Amino acid sequence: MSGSDLTVALVGWGAIARRVGALLAARRAPVRLVAVATREAAAELDGLPEGCRHISTPDDLTRGAGLLPRLVVEAAGRESVAPWGEAALRAGMDFAVSSTSAFASGPLLDAFLDLARQHGGQILIPPGALGGIDALSAASRLGLARVRHEIIKPPAAWRGTPAETACDLDALASAFVFFAGTARQAAAAYPQNANVAVISALAGLGLDRTEVALVADPAATGNSHRILAEGDFGEMELKLTNRPLATNPKSSEMTALSLVRLIENRAGHLVL
Template sequence: MPQTIVLIGYGAIAAEVCKALSRDAEIRIAQVLVRPGRQAALQAALPSGIQAISSLDDLHPDTDFVLECAGHDAVRQFGPDVLRGGVDFGVLSAGALADDAGLDRLRRASQTGAAQLILVSGAIGGIDALAAAGDRLDKVTYLSRKPPLSWRGSPAETTHNLACITAPTVLFTGTAREAALTFPKNANVVATVALAGIGFDATEVTLMADPDATGNTHRIKATGPLFDLDYATQGAALPANPKTSALTAYSAVRALRHRGIGVVI
């Protein structure tokens, strides 16, 4: 029997997820939840068989999994209610979890509903190794390197003339918590790295604009008595949104496919 999936939001990521899973017999995307007032317009744009809704009150009764594709506010607004209702909740906007109070609400809701809060790995690889090493690590650093104009719409615009950057330029250094809260549209990977490793306040972050960069590069270095991890992930952006890595969408596709198969890697 197919898994019944509900998406929150219908931007570039959600549209790519729907496209990739359109012929998957084990996954059924039944609904897309959007803000009130957008329901009718979205319904006209959605693939056949997917219903647009604007309230959790209209959630399909057989929903197996809800996947957030809409940003930090959607995690805070819908996550606790979904989890308390006994439905697993997948998060792409992991930066929302840099707020300890919000993360605690989600944890308590998951316990109440006996449901899982699942962080999708998103734009970066190697999260499985980082999480396996976990608290056995002494130091974790994360570097994000992107073309200058990829930082448009972020606080970097107020401190740098992005169009005039001609050499690799550091835009931010600080903790993962500071980065996730300051760059909510660009640094969700930061939060995933922090939660998999040694936490928001111990993880060191550098965000960089590089005019020679051909895509978005994420590099993790992690060391401990038993481990020495050093790996980078580089991927192209989704054509529909240059701020979003294509790997983010396909990591969501993988997470959903895992819901309907017997052998999981």
């Protein structure tokens, strides 16, 4: 590591954050993980990189020993977005949001934008488990007429969610659409599984005009996303089938990979 390495703090040390840390280390990225934030005491954590300090409150971002992070990456759930995002942006740091369902209701995004303007930081939205968000966002510059986002997962991935009251997940013989509504409604009702609906909405038509369908499919072998868009640019159909994260079947390997890409793009000289 050199003095010019990008300094990063991770909020959370669960399955996704650990995978991000491991991938950055394996790829020898020009990144220095200077802090990991969790509610647990440092002694209860394992696998923290050497030289990385444990912090437990947002105020710790700007005090104590160690380098200050230039980029703060949230990977801990939507309850952590508001306090850690406010602290990071108020300190002029850039803030990457994984739990975008935090923006599904209330004025949080607008408040973050005000802080970013005042203090010179940026709010970064990684594509998460999605692909083609760059194309959808580019198309929105000319105008979109319709965006539909379908999220298809095996029944087991929907356990522990309101899908259990919408259908008998264990008895399904074919694909079943158990939810149809807006991106705002989907993210509010299914914050872990439909978090990505906020990303496609922010890239395209917004939370209230983006159509979302949630599907339980016993034939599904991974977590799939299908985005259909129409507009002045033409038409597009994007489909991605992700391998579930080994330590958390509700998340995809691509979720961690997209965070690694975001961090490496902030640290490198070639941005792709």
